[in-house]
Amino acid sequence: MNKPSPRTPVLAAASMLAIGLTLAGCGGGDSAASDRPENELHVLVYGDASNDVETAMVEKFNETSDVKVVLDTIPGAEYQQKLQTVMSTDAAPDIFFNWGGGSISDFVDADLLMPLDDFIEEDPQLKDAFLPSVFDVATVDGTPYGVPMRGTQPVMLFHNKEVLAEAGIDEAPATWDELLEDVDKLKAAGKTPIALGGGDEWPTQMWFSYVYDRVAGPELFQSAIDGETDVWESDESKESLGMLRELVDAGAFGTNFQSVKFTDGGSPALLAGGQAGFELMGSWEYSTIQDTNPDFVANSLGWSAFPAIEGGKGDAANLVGNTNNYYSVLKDTKYPDAARDFLKLMYSDEFVQEQMSIGNLPTTTSTEQFLDQAADPDYARFQFGLVQDAPNFQLSWDQAYPPAATPTIHSAVADFFAGSIDEDGFIAAMQSLKK
């Protein structure tokens, strides 16, 4: 065993050769088109309940098209990771689902995406059929890179009507002070005032996004993301952190929110089960609870916009959330014409109606006329009103920054709520982010 093997030099040479090949394989971006599949247009989407509609649209498209669309899905949380590792290989999708903003900016920098100007010139509807504030989120440095698909997902304050009534609260809080009062009332009634899936970290981030937006207006975060990290030290920033600290210290989220998750159904079950009064969550809260507890959704689920903050710079009608999902096109795609035709389906009446029937809210200009056909027309109308009237729709912080920033943002918000870092720690963490 201990004798040096006579084959060592050969092995070493073989390994070096293999590494050379491996590394060469890594950088195959230039020649990607040559090995892409024939007569197939691969569309990659986030795998979830919405895939049924996408499958139906793909089947409809394939009936008339020579180039067949193949729908690939990646389930849940690992989507962005898989996408990042596949994008510069031959296995990259021709068209892929994304959240606009920071989720595609790295791909744009790496020159992997097709600017959609030409498509829009040929068919202006690809831009004009969508609400402008939504369309702009997938625009990088003035060039459009994405067409809205699926629906908009604003974050709203959901509540359990019965629990609020039990605690003597008549209606959802319209202001921050009312929210603090409601927290006290709910605590007195023996409830966890606000359900929070702190274990997932991104639900915690929603509180930061909204409070910062209400106190400082959307400009603060925009400056931060443009590289002016000083803004995190501003008075408004500190005031926002102070208000959040006050809310946590008031026991608004109970004591064990770090061990609760949204993704395993924990926090929505607190709300639906009557153990909590409120939950701040994206519009998907509705369909999530609908799956497990349709009676609760029909009878006791209430919703409202995030409360206004007195004296804050931000408009109380501003929204935070996932503005929309988008389809972007790979620059190297073999079939740009087929890709364009596929994207045109995204503003078709049929697509809009299909999406509304499963509870998604598309952001085409035609959406309004179909609101009555939605799964829950009241809920659809409320959301659409919010989106239409919002002076600003802030994309979720972790989507606005490039994906590499996500762990830092998530730890910062979670640690601040847990009390393991203070204002200065939070500010330092956010300032460490590069654009």
Next chain:
Amino acid sequence: MTTLLPPRPPAAPDNPAKGRPVRAGRARLNRPGLAWTLPATIFFLLFAVVPLIAVVVLSFMTWTGLGDPKFVGLENWQTLAGDSVMLKSLWLSVLFIVLGVATQTPVSILLGVWASGPQRNRAVLSAIFFLPLLLSSAAISVLWRALLDPNFGVPAQLKWLFGDGNLFGHQSTAIGVIIFVGMWQFTPFHTLIYQGAAKSVPPVLYQAAEIDGAGRARQFFSITLPQLRNSIITSVILMVVGGLTTFETVLILTNGGPGTDTTITAFYMYEEAFRRYNFGMGSAIALVLVIVATAISLIMVKASGYDKMRSTMEGL
């Protein structure tokens, strides 16, 4: 293929009276040729050596997964040297290993020795104990995460024990949960090792001890434990190596949190490479892990005398 077979030694004659097959080693004059190591060598080269060298190269580069990797010299290593999370993650890894070995070894030795008895109920029960072995780590982690939910899991029913159930919100309890789940998952495997080893302890030793008047406890400490020596070393080495590469359990149960309080080195490597898309840095962390793991294994092998492979059955 058959032509490649070396001449087979004559079949060892059965000797039922002695209960053990006669050792055939002496008869095997022609040891198997080097060609026999080829499949294993190719696999090892392809799946261990080549990736390892690629990782070494990548650790001197910066690469986000998009475009071409760029050489940055020692930059990753310099960052890593001053990185407090890296150091913390190494300490946590060591802590996890020590706690894992300290909890799993006694339990699995006791269970293994107990299960090696001839009684029928022991065979049935040990078959049930082995069930966790059939489950994947991911499934086990998801299961325990759900069981330990503060509002709907076990802690909600046992408030006197768990308090508010914020198990994943404190470092000590989060580590405790991971160690406990690791123990639940891996004890059956090590029990299996000890069961086999305890079964092969020659009964004459116990018979002699009984004649000398040794009780059950004395028999366990003076015969069983010394006879299990090599098995203990094997089992501990497996635990250490397994502990260093523990990953799914941490990812699913605590996600490295609260903060970075359960971010062990393997998880930190994943976070840098696949969440921050910093593959160069991830590779550097991976190399540190390789070096530390190799060092620990070497030290253990040397310190325990495992490399000399002395039989515990000498003289029998």
